[in-house]
Amino acid sequence: MSLVELHNVVKRFGTNTVLDRVSLSVEAGEIIAVIGRSGSGKSTMLRCINGLEPIQEGRIVFDGETVNDPLTNLRKLRQRVGIVFQSYNLFPHLSVERNITLAPRVVKGMEREAARELAASALARVGLAEKIDAYPDQLSGGQQQRVAIARSLAMKPQLMLFDEITSALDPELTGEVLKVLEKVAGEGMTMMLVTHEMGFARRVATRLIFMHQGRIWEQGRASDVLAKPRTPELETFLDAVLH
């Protein structure tokens, strides 16, 4: 059984169809890079998987549970699906430690001490162990993003979603975040990343998906898809992105 399945998913914002009968299957351990122009539906697809956006038609299944079923306990599901956004979304009024330990303590009922240890190890994984008592506004963009990753990892999810997490960063800070992503991938996490980082996609992803006008236009092994685009739309897109 696949970890994530999308069956003919349709998502509309008003009259605008953003996802147009998208079907997809993700196995555990896969690293999926999703590329495409803005408005192609890639971020929306991610946000539908953890239930942040409702869908109009179709089914989304995560680990056997139907995400879009109104009876599904989304809270429980979201403990198993981590998501990191483009603009970090760290809580500015909480320290790094409290940002990371909030969910484990409040949702899982973890004790303070145990939670702090958990935070420390999560931070060590992203290379920021010494920042545990700092506040978000004392960190650079890249550091904030790494803390955001640590925060999601601390909940020990089965799937991690990354929505253009390096797009808002200064170029010199992107590298440290990508390194962390590689590390997490190497540890066997199932990941779906919406990204513009083609080099990273080619190196790390097991599958590349190109989305266009709300549909999956091309998909396959990253190196294959990027080297030999089969459709003019992907060619145009790669031309524009890889100039």
Added chain:
Amino acid sequence: MIREFALNDVYYLLLAARWTLALTGLAFLGGGTVGLLVALLRVAPFAPLRIIGAGYVNIVQGIPLLAWLFVLFFGLPILAGVRVSPWFAATVAFSIYAGAFLGEIWRGCLRAIPRQQWEAGASLGLSFVEQLRHIIVPQAVRVAIPPTVGFLVQLIKNTSLAAVIGFIELTREGQLTTAATYRPFAVYIAVAAIYFAICFPLTQWSRRLERTLRVTR
């Protein structure tokens, strides 16, 4: 002789509301003048002037309106040996009070105009007063309208305190009507309803003005 609370009484309440509005108008004129002065004092490039302005605002805002009313209505006659009418006491007290609040609001609006506007005026050779007159104030006035209308609503409500020194306005009329009809609940609900009918449209207008302002910025 207790009479029934009838439509007739509501009519008299409405008539009394005229004085509420009249007092509000006078207070707004008086307070507006003071407020203008205060706002200008507070943005003056001369520190002692700014301190006077700030002092006025902080002192007036730190004393209850009732105290101003009583000092003027009860205190002044004894102090200066003059007879003070409720009209005089209320108008002066509200003008002093409104002046502080309007001054603060308008100062905020003046300060909301970006530095660059002042600098542009200065680099054209305009004096402080000329910059104020031709560049800053016209822009500030637009920004000032929504909160000023909002304060007008406050003023209308505050005039109810004038009842305490015997000034005949809506609330005082309500007290008199209650004494005559022994129906306090009905009377004061009617009084509240009339205030609401006056204030609510103004509040909505102030909100609409604010929204229009935000859109055009």
Added chain:
Amino acid sequence: MPHVRRVGRIGTGRMKYTFNFRDVWTQWDYIAEGIGVTLLLAIITMIAGLTIGALGAAARVYGRPWLGALVAGYVEVIRNTPLLVQLFIVFFGLPSLGVRLDTMTAAFIALSVNLGAYSTEIIRAGLEAVPRAQIEAGYSLGLSGAQVFRHVVLAPAIRIVYPALTSQFVLMMLATSVVSQISAPDLFHVASIIQSRTFRDFEIYAVIAGVYLALALAFKLFFATIEHFAFTRR
């Protein structure tokens, strides 16, 4: 009859007035009691007003439409009618519906309901100022709605509106003077009593004004201190 001492004079010739603050000072124990009542009213009202405000704001921003409309109605009615009239309705009006209240309870209810409405609006602005993105992040971590509200939204919201909220509180403390009109034994009422005994109208009300000013300053300092310790990180 207290001995009249010439403490100061203004005016020349026909217009003479001798200030006598001594008469006022001899009544300082009454003044102190009045201060006590005013402070009691102010503090309890602030706590109640804050609570009502937080609940009301949450209801308007996150609650069902009908609940939000109810709260909006409450806020509009209170904010568009005078506090004095609200006080009269509670103290004079309710008895005719069978609810008889003593002066302090009526005062407390009217003041709290009034402050609650203003607080609701202020806190609501704060809640709406918290970026959506953070709320989403909270939900994405598996937090429930109530948990997101408590841990992610409330603290930043109050920090944002702290100045407006505390100004409103200070204004309310000054506004407690209206309860003197239903003979609640607050500071302003004490002033009237002293006035009726000593006929030193100007002195007593000037002194009372000064006391209120001092109280307002004290509260502002108090709030500034809280802000420093609660919101500034050590």
